[in-house]
Amino acid sequence: MSSLSKSQATTSQRTVVVDTSRSPFARLRPLSLSDVRIYDAFWTPRLEINRTATIPFEYEQCESTGRLDNFRRVIGRYEGPFQGRYFNDSDVYKWLEAASWSLATHPDPALEAQVDKTIELIAAAQDKDGYLDTYFTFERVPERWTNLPVLHELYCAGHLIQAAVAHHRATSSDSLLTVATKLADHIVATFGPTAHSGACGHPEVEMALVELARDTGDERYLREAQFFIEQRGHHLPSMDGKAYDQDHAPIREQHEVVGHAVRALYLYSGVTDVSAEMGEQALEQALETLWDNFTERKVYITGGAGARYEGEAFGVDYELPNDRAYAETCAAIASVMWNWRLLLLKGEARFADMIETTLYNSVLSGVSLDGEVFFYQNPLADNGQHRRQPWFTTACCPPNIARLFASLPGYLYSTSDAGIWTHLYIASTATTMLPNGQSITLEQQTNYPWDGEVELSVQIDAPSSFSLFLRVPAWAAGARMTINSEEFTQPIEPGSYVEIRREWQSGDVVHLSLPMEVRMLVSNSHVAPDYSRVAMMRGPLVYCAEQVDNPGVDLANVVLPAQPAWETVERPDLLGGIRTIQTRALLTNPQPPDEASLYRSYNAARPTYTSTSLTAIPYYAWANREAGAMQVWLPIDRYA
Template structure:
């Protein structure tokens, strides 16, 4: 008789976040979320907080803010007005996706019962023809599908579909999937060459439909996703024609990332999914050009995306302000999603590098250490006023963080016909199915990102011949590898995967050493906000200086010598255990003093007077978890002192 845990493992064995197992143009197949057990000191506490604090807290918020009552109202079980924003349904769906991925990793009868209750509430709100959106019930029925540009109907549908696929893969239950299929079929019947022409102002449904096709085998959903991307740039009555929602040009002609950052990155993710299924070269060329523009002109050093508050949008090339950076948490998550899809297609380390940078900096900063407060925006400088909040009227970011963290085990590895690919260095135990049908166990031991030593041990009941691909981050100059204690003599190139092909036996181990040197990086000269400034990094982590660690120092008066000598200091008692970086810096005496002089005055040359101070920097992701105070990522540098 099977145990509950064994049943859980059987149900969840296909629980891949993006299932490219049968995608003809994808190079990699991801592992199931359930196949990877994270047990390291950095991520395990965060994932446990996500499971035990964040997900329950967000359920309470969905209940308290009327999001669940909107579904009860739509089914006739609640007497009252619609509550909140017209896109509030999507927050419930993202919460369900987070809860489902959590169940894939950790059985939880209470959470599973709660999930089924919410699914029942949602199902009761669905109409006979499959339509489901609680905003467009009763008095708003005549408005359905009439304002695609603004009102997010397809966006909400996309999040429902993604959550239903996650629930099916995590639990084996089809209760939610059946609802999603009925809704998707309604969309297919409604939109198309013989139906409504147009697409949602907020892309999202495209990647959801492709994932539903992967889950059900119904290729109509891929065709519908392609129909939606083909509508952009066609000057249709229901569309905007603007860069804000990427409707300014046909997707195959777009070469610059523009408009609302989350919308853009969700669209590019969907286009990448479609390419994985169709192999259309024009889509691949567009996606590659857009990625190059993003990574070389418009991404923040933290992986953050979106420079402008106006339109939550990308700015011009090299427009990357710091204190006014918008860098929405959802945009960073969207970047992770896009880079993951590109990695599965192309098997290139540049995408995993970008994913890792964004995960450890642009995403992780979006949630507090206690798991109950969130940033909507993630600036790279602050005067002490920007603080995380428990919830928002537009609450897209909190459940987005929760679903990414809950699904994180599915991002560590993937497989190909050649063998196993290691993308992220996080201590874990993984069950890996090889192409020959054999399953091996891989145990990864590391204290990354604080230390650069990584050990992978293979356990197998019989010898297995395959390649192990290890990612060497682009910053890891001087990385080294040993296999069973013997030095690996092959080429080790930063920014690539090292392939180790051999017959593996039980107990074989590989040791990877990644030098974690402190690095000072400067911007391209066209980023005018960072002129003569540097950022401090170590491994994948971007560092910042925060007022609380540097009392009495005006952070705007700090100047770093070009040859700063940095010391890494372990602080196990601070903020859950971190490593700070310290160096002697120069404090501009006149800037640090109270200045009562006139606002404008005659110019005169004055040689600056400096005093030496000890400067302490902390990882950017952890800032604003203590008392309010100023923060800076980019610090002035003087090459002549």
């Protein structure tokens, strides 16, 4: 059983995104993001752009597109129709969540004033009974809660609740939390075993309610989250029974990741949250089965999730087209959220590996280097047509990036009964309490992901026995480690955490060396579009060939020789400072009518090639220069 009721009076002000510090079945406890300071050559510029460009820019978008006017309209301060889609309130809430996390690490009176003004507006738009959704006002009041599968009311409520928890934890103010608990109370009164049945077609409120329960100590919200999870798959008249919104089967009988990718991954996130509180074996087993299906058959090498444009959905097993990859930015973020919850639950490196792959590739590609244009879809091949946009009619992705990046410091470290864990290699300092109550500062220095050297130094007041856990990514075969310059002689298993248990002295230094040579990967042979092709990775980064770096070369005609000699080139001048990878490659010589005709007779002769140079850049950085073709998976000739 959950221990939430025992801590009724504890309203923790710890600025954590997912607070498993009192969750009885979670192995790891998060650190406050205000206790982690990132000063990283790779991430600091991105987080600064998120704070100084993306967050202000997105507020302006919420203003100019009528998303804020929709709230003003409810209280008579704006005359005119509701603007935009019925879920537009959620973008304002996600912006508020991003701004709140930002305030936790970077106090900013101007931003705080803007946040407070927005909260006042939201609070004023709330009905006396707690209901809040600006779409369902005036003539639409009778439609409230009448179309759960489609109209996103509980989804919007979930984003409000998440924003409120973030704001409460970041500022200690309960101005938005009061609004959220009133709305949550309204939801609890409206839906439940003795009230209405049904759940939202777009999961989201489940994880929000669990976090609200953690923040307030009120178990009713946890039970409500459980209720919503249990509603799925029972063919209720208020729901649609479709796989599209994961209503095709009860959650414990869902074995395949199906339907709308963001909905699926948000649902599994909520189920994982409930699992951390309730510890039910069957629920955990369902999550394991779904995770295996996701990672073994349905996720892109970039961490991109949801292959199909139709329904923004997962395809069948191994359906992973490259140029028509949907891979919505929100789905990648949802995968980070789910894997973070699984990591807290189980403390296993495979989840942190997924977070890292997804973060550095399919999430990061979702935003331009200047932080002001965004991808909704993140294809793995393109002909130069797909470009980032400033905003979308359905603008879920931009504020989702903003809230993830604003809370990123919270994803680097955790603690457990045994000690302290390092999940992501990002230069930073972290200060926290050890299980014995002693304070510790961990300082991490690294130039990751460009090189694989990571140095962690321990600062403590007095010698102390505890474990330091370091993640060794699954790709890092041959990783080495020293402690105070002495070789660590125990086995270092890729895809696991190395546990160093000893009596630590202040000033102890652990040095981890991860191998950073270019790796070439092939896919399962059932992934037809990748057949006879390879993708290049270096560290956690997936690489791609972009037209602009390969002038005069038709990327469709480039073939890699059997053993390309990749060379890494430091380019501080390019794309905010990157390392490119380069090699000699082969160029097929298409002869007319090859170029002109769609099909031609098969020719058994070996192809003839000319030589060309090939440059590839990190995938996240593509489409930041002039438009042109891009490819992640390149053909390879095993006999050339």
